[in-house]
Amino acid sequence: MRRPLMAGNWKMHLTLDQAEALARGVASGLAAQAVSDQVEVVVCPPFVHLERVSRALAGSPVALGAQDLFWEDEGAYTGEVSGPQLVDLGCRYVIVGHSERRHVLGESNEAVRRKLEAALRHGVRPILCVGERIEERRAGRADATVANQVRTALAGLTPEQARQVVIAYEPVWAIGTGEHASGEEANRMAGLIRDQVGELFTAEVAEAVRILYGGSVKPANVAEFVSQPQVDGALVGGASLEAEGFVAMAAAAGGRQGGGEA
Ligand code: 13P
Numbered sequence: 001m002r003r004p005l006m007a008g009n010w011k012m013h014l015t016l017d018q019a020e021a022l023a024r025g026v027a028s029g030l031a032a033q034a035v036s037d038q039v040e041v042v043v044c045p046p047f048v049h050l051e052r053v054s055r056a057l058a059g060s061p062v063a064l065g066a067q068d069l070f071w072e073d074e075g076a077y078t079g080e081v082s083g084p085q086l087v088d089l090g091c092r093y094v095i096v097g098h099s100e101r102r103h104v105l106g107e108s109n110e111a112v113r114r115k116l117e118a119a120l121r122h123g124v125r126p127i128l129c130v131g132e133r134i135e136e137r138r139a140g141r142a143d144a145t146v147a148n149q150v151r152t153a154l155a156g157l158t159p160e161q162a163r164q165v166v167i168a169y170e171p172v173w174a175i176g177t178g179e180h181a182s183g184e185e186a187n188r189m190a191g192l193i194r195d196q197v198g199e200l201f202t203a204e205v206a207e208a209v210r211i212l213y214g215g216s217v218k219p220a221n222v223a224e225f226v227s228q229p230q231v232d233g234a235l236v237g238g239a240s241l242e243a244e245g246f247v248a249m250a251a252a253a254g255g256r257q258g259g260g261e262a
Helices: 016-033 047-057 083-088 100-104 109-121 133-140 140-152 183-200 203-208 222-226 243-253
Strands: 006-011 040-042 064-067 093-096 125-130 166-169 210-214 233-236
Touching: 006 093, 006 166, 006 210, 006 243, 016 040, 016 047, 016 243, 040 093, 040 166, 064 100, 083 109, 083 166, 083 243, 093 166, 100 183, 109 125, 109 140, 133 140, 140 183, 183 203, 183 210, 183 222, 233 243
Parallel strands: 006 040, 006 233, 040 064, 064 093, 093 125, 125 166, 166 210, 210 233
Antiparallel strands: none
């Protein structure tokens, strides 16, 4: 059985005080719902807020994640942040290959692969993001694009490493747009991703890997995704910035009441 995962990507939002308040709100809301046995919850603040959020989450089951990392462990890499530095701050997860990094900052599949390896080397679980652009979907190349992203990123990992990876299917056209894939299509794409993992590794690894959907997930539509058999939770951007709604989505992913309201 795969344990559902609800992850919040706070992107480049919030002041330090706002980030701390949100972290406290998520931790206390989750405690009130008593769903942490059924669902794993992760928040990914900006790097500069990690330490404060880490303190705010101390003693709660909410895990800390970062939004990126560099593939080298240390050195003259101005502006970059390493795996060991994330471990030091208590990060258990790190987002790798988010579409905003691929498409706004030009990150290649090869860069994504090196970052994934670095995260695994330091015992930080990567949340690997994949997803097609609207032109690729219109041209009938969504499946091939996503399969290629998965295969390039995971190439060279051992089966033990591969099973640590969480994969988020985030169609680029659905991110921050209010448009989203249908539950059925999210399920089909998650199945396609699982098939790639099975071909690269083993059926057992494919069964173990958690696959999330991301792209305009909100309390009002989360149930459509987390009820799909191939979808093991969600990676949420905008709607993760509000504690009550985020906790409701986590509860929905954990199979409890809480999703559904606007
Ligand atoms: P939105 O939920 O704001 O569409 O963002 C999705 C996302 O990019 C999460 O990583």
